[in-house]
Amino acid sequence: MAVSPLITQSPSGASTASKAKILAVGSESQPPLASPSKAPATASSELAEQLNEDVRRKYVKDKKLGEGTYAVVYLGYLRDNPSSLVAIKKIKVNAEYRDGLSMDAIREIKYLQELSHPNIIALHDVFSSKDRNLNLVLEYLPLGDLEMLIKDGNIQYGVADVKAWMGMLTRGVWFCHENFILHRDIKPNNLLIASDGEVKLADFGLARSFADPYLNMTHQVITRWYRPPELLYGARQYSAVVDVWSMGMVFAELLLRVPYVAGNSDMDQIAKISEAFGSPTEENWPGVTKLPNYVPPGDRITPLQGREFFLRQFPTAGPLGADLLMSMSTLDPRKRSSAREILQHAWWRSDPKPTPKESLPRKSGGSQKMGNDLSRRAGEDSEGRFKNAARQLDFGGAIK
Numbered sequence: 001m002a003v004s005p006l007i008t009q010s011p012s013g014a015s016t017a018s019k020a021k022i023l024a025v026g027s028e029s030q031p032p033l034a035s036p037s038k039a040p041a042t043a044s045s046e047l048a049e050q051l052n053e054d055v056r057r058k059y060v061k062d063k064k065l066g067e068g069t070y071a072v073v074y075l076g077y078l079r080d081n082p083s084s085l086v087a088i089k090k091i092k093v094n095a096e097y098r099d100g101l102s103m104d105a106i107r108e109i110k111y112l113q114e115l116s117h118p119n120i121i122a123l124h125d126v127f128s129s130k131d132r133n134l135n136l137v138l139e140y141l142p143l144g145d146l147e148m149l150i151k152d153g154n155i156q157y158g159v160a161d162v163k164a165w166m167g168m169l170t171r172g173v174w175f176c177h178e179n180f181i182l183h184r185d186i187k188p189n190n191l192l193i194a195s196d197g198e199v200k201l202a203d204f205g206l207a208r209s210f211a212d213p214y215l216n217m218t219h220q221v222i223t224r225w226y227r228p229p230e231l232l233y234g235a236r237q238y239s240a241v242v243d244v245w246s247m248g249m250v251f252a253e254l255l256l257r258v259p260y261v262a263g264n265s266d267m268d269q270i271a272k273i274s275e276a277f278g279s280p281t282e283e284n285w286p287g288v289t290k291l292p293n294y295v296p297p298g299d300r301i302t303p304l305q306g307r308e309f310f311l312r313q314f315p316t317a318g319p320l321g322a323d324l325l326m327s328m329s330t331l332d333p334r335k336r337s338s339a340r341e342i343l344q345h346a347w348w349r350s351d352p353k354p355t356p357k358e359s360l361p362r363k364s365g366g367s368q369k370m371g372n373d374l375s376r377r378a379g380e381d382s383e384g385r386f387k388n389a390a391r392q393l394d395f396g397g398a399i400k
Contacts, residue, residue, distance in 0.1 A: 055125050056129065059088060060082075062076055064371070065370060065374075067371075070102075070377035072089075072090045073371040074090065076088040076137065085140040085142075086124060086137050087138045090133050090134070091105045091135070093132050093133055109126055112136075114181070115175065118168075119169070119175070121202040122138065122139040122200075124138065143363065144370060145189045145190070145191055145192050145370070147191075148363050149361060150254060159316050159352060160352040162317075163354040165360070174342075174343055177243070177338070177340075181207055182242065184207060184221040184243065185207075185223060188253060192370055193362065196358060198357050203376070215237070217236060219234050219293075225249065225262045225263070229273055232269055233293045233294045234292035235291055240338065241336040243339070247342075248329040249329070251325050252314065270295065274297060277305055278331060279303075284332065306326075307323055318347075320350050
């Protein structure tokens with residue numbers, strides 16, 4: 001596996017994930033799964049059951065941290081070492097899916113087994129329980145998520161803290177892309193925080209491989225506020241820079257402490273993106289009019305925004321930070337920066353330097369938030385969470 005050029009420490013010593021027999025996800029449709037109930041009672045199946053029982057007995061479930069329609073999350077610990085805490089995510093059996101296992105669960109197990117990085121949540125083990133529910137043993141991240149910090153007005157943070165958080169996010173996304181995996185749901189409440197302050201990318205329920213650039217993929221991914229314009233316009237072939245747009249929206253949200261473009265519908269989202277960054281046209285994005293859901297801007301065309309606009313909207317980022325954010329939120333995906341290019345940007349080397357992770361602002365009581373985050377189905381969000389806090393940004397007054 002590739003090694004990030006900005007990694008300063010090795011991944012934590014997570015145990016190797018159980019090798020659950022999950023088929024590779026090569027398309028957007030659900031692959032057939034072998035039904036354990038129909039398998040003959042052979043020596044190999046008995047061995048598999050014994051291995052599963054051995055893994056299950058390694059852990060003890062404690063109190064419930066959160067519950068959603070998709071999963072229940074428990075605090076757990078190693079039976080032989082009660083001080084070693086884990087999060088046990090029990091995925092509920094759903095009769096709508098073959099064998100009760102949703103595509104979200106298959107994706108999450110597959111990709112977390114393939115990825116080991118300090119900025120990606122670690123999957124320690126997988127086992128099934130007697131009620132046929134699948135249990136994922138994940139590392140315990142007790143400090144909640146970035147959404148908690150953004151929303152809490154009592155927590156003060158500056159550009160050095162934002163630089164540290166964005167650095168950790170970028171390294172995690174870079175590692176995914178180096179291994180040809182798209183996350184496709186980057187947002188603040190999927191960025192969980194470990195006890196040492198390290199930010200970890202979680203929820204791989206919408207992830208997929210993208211090694212074949214000509215393979216059609218669904219455009220109905222990524223929570224709307226963080227969804228890039230090419231997906232809103234119905235693009236079926238896209239690259240890793242869809243995640244980069246989401247990273248840019250997280251960057252902007254960290255600076256403003258409210259979502260930067262928060263539409264109430266897909267059409268409203270397109271309108272807000274056009275208002276903020278410029279109207280997508282053939283002149284600034286060749287080929288955009290050929291996308292299946294493209295809607296012409298009509299008579300009201302907003303000019304493409306330049307560096308001065310970004311500096312005025314995000315003054316605390318400074319000139320280099322504004323330049324970086326602009327490169328992440330370029331309308332034309334072919335001109336958008338890659339995760340590797342973001343890591344090489346001069347902003348990281350400028351003052352102030354990123355805050356050491358141990359000194360980053362933190363909020364207690366994050367265990368419940370982690371439980372709620374992990375129990376959500378991929379793509380679920382509470383879009384009303386900033387309903388009374390979001391301010392109206394004056395894009396028009398800053399246009400040149």
